[in-house]
Amino acid sequence: MRLILLAAMMCGVAAGAHAADLSDLPILRGAVTDGMTTSQVNWQGFYVGGQGGYGSSDENFSGSNANMLAALLDHNVIQQMDVANWNLGLGKQSSRSSAYGGFAGYNWQWTDVVIGLEASYLHGSFGGMSQASKELVSGTALTDGFFHDVAVNSSAAIAISDMATLRARAAYAWGCFLPYAFAGVALGNADISRTVVVHDAVSNTINGPFTPLGTLTATQVQHNHLVYGYSGGLGVDVNLIGGLFMRAEWEYVRFTSAVDTSINTVRAGLGYKF
Template identity: 35%
Template sequence: MRRLWLVAAVFGSVSAAHAADLSDLPVLRGGFTDGLSKTSQNWEGFYVGGQFGFATTDIDFSHAPKSMTDFMLRNSILQAPVGGWSLLPKNHVQSTGFGAYVGKNWQLYDAVMGVEANYSYMNNIASSASDSMTRILDGETAPTGHTYTYVTTLGGGASLKLKDYATFRGRVGWDGGDFMPYAFAGLAIGRAEVSRFATVSYIKHDDYDTSVTVGGVTTTTHHQDTIDTGAWASTEQRANAFMYGWTAGIGIEYAICGNFLIRGEWEHVGFSNVKDITVGLNNFRVGGGYKF
């Protein structure tokens, strides 16, 4: 009987020792799941920063004289056709720029949502164009045997310099630890210096034939008489013309030492026309900031 009690005591001691050792294993303390969890950066809060970028811009002057010619030729047969002419080209411009941004993030698990105001000053986004063209246009219904035509000449030019622009955008990102990819979209407002001019002139012709019969021989002669002429010119210049549009793009942000942030992004901005000129730009930029 004493031997049985001795054996039981020995086994009890061994079991207690094993239990004590097992209590140090991370799987029993929760250390195993702690080891599997990733370290997440806290992206929530206000942030500010500065940026530098390179922009490629398309400035479309093709219909720059349109509203001016529409007014000069109002209530005439020439208004619609002349207003549809693509007189000037679309120019491609490249420039650098710099600016600043401020925003606020909210974080829900791995999703990061935020709002941001962004300002960019452009160094030299400027372009100009000028040209002229002449076309023969059909005129009003003429008397029998007559045809009215207009020899119409349109001339014009335009220039635009984009000074700066601001965007107000919402963004959605994913918490990848020390980095966060994101996408954004919002509204844009730009400030530009714009000038343009247009000239329109026409010569109205009356084409008809006359016939004369002499000795049984009929001779037909074609006539082209000038029955009207007209000419107009208009010039317009704005030192600060505001353009409104939209913005969208993608980027990635990286956290250094917790609250210091660096970023790289691509932003597209499309502006509605200003003085019949449209502007669209792609801005590639890098920046650095601080999150409070």
């Protein structure tokens, strides 16, 4: 924040001095100076930079293992207990992580309006895990003539180590400031694991004793799995000197994979426009 205030003061001093110098020239007095734009920085061209930040990831695990459980119990007698639709309590989880990376892009400028394309990259440790279990005894004998005591253990986890966004930017140049908004597509590198374990026991009566019948297990592990989604956010670039500029930004990313994940990050960066 101090750096942004200092940059604003420098811009104000420079702009005031520049305006004073121009006002001394008779040819630039009157209508000509009235037509000057608010922007005095050339933002057009290629630029690169580095960034660091901090963010939170929110995972919604609800229903993430439902298809695995349904496939595991396909044509199994205990599916008469509607086990695949049990609410196992795999809910929402949140975590936080620092991150670092870089960005590169190109700007086109028309007077004070700036349009650009940019690629942004972050490396961090975003994700979480959830696990739950439920046990139920059938209220009546199933079609096999037995009462069943069914216990289900379910777990899911996601870890996103790298994410990149390709976004279109729209900005308005005001002195040395370039506030902007952006939207685009997001790609991520994720490790995803999901496990379902079903224990089944049977009895001739609802009160037991129950005899273990067997255990069914389904596991799916995906390493370096490509996840995709969309992103959007707001930011501001501040010209410091020459082509050097600093940046403050907020970005929202949502990945619609097997585990619905949303990531919010705030970042600070330093870049150079060629």
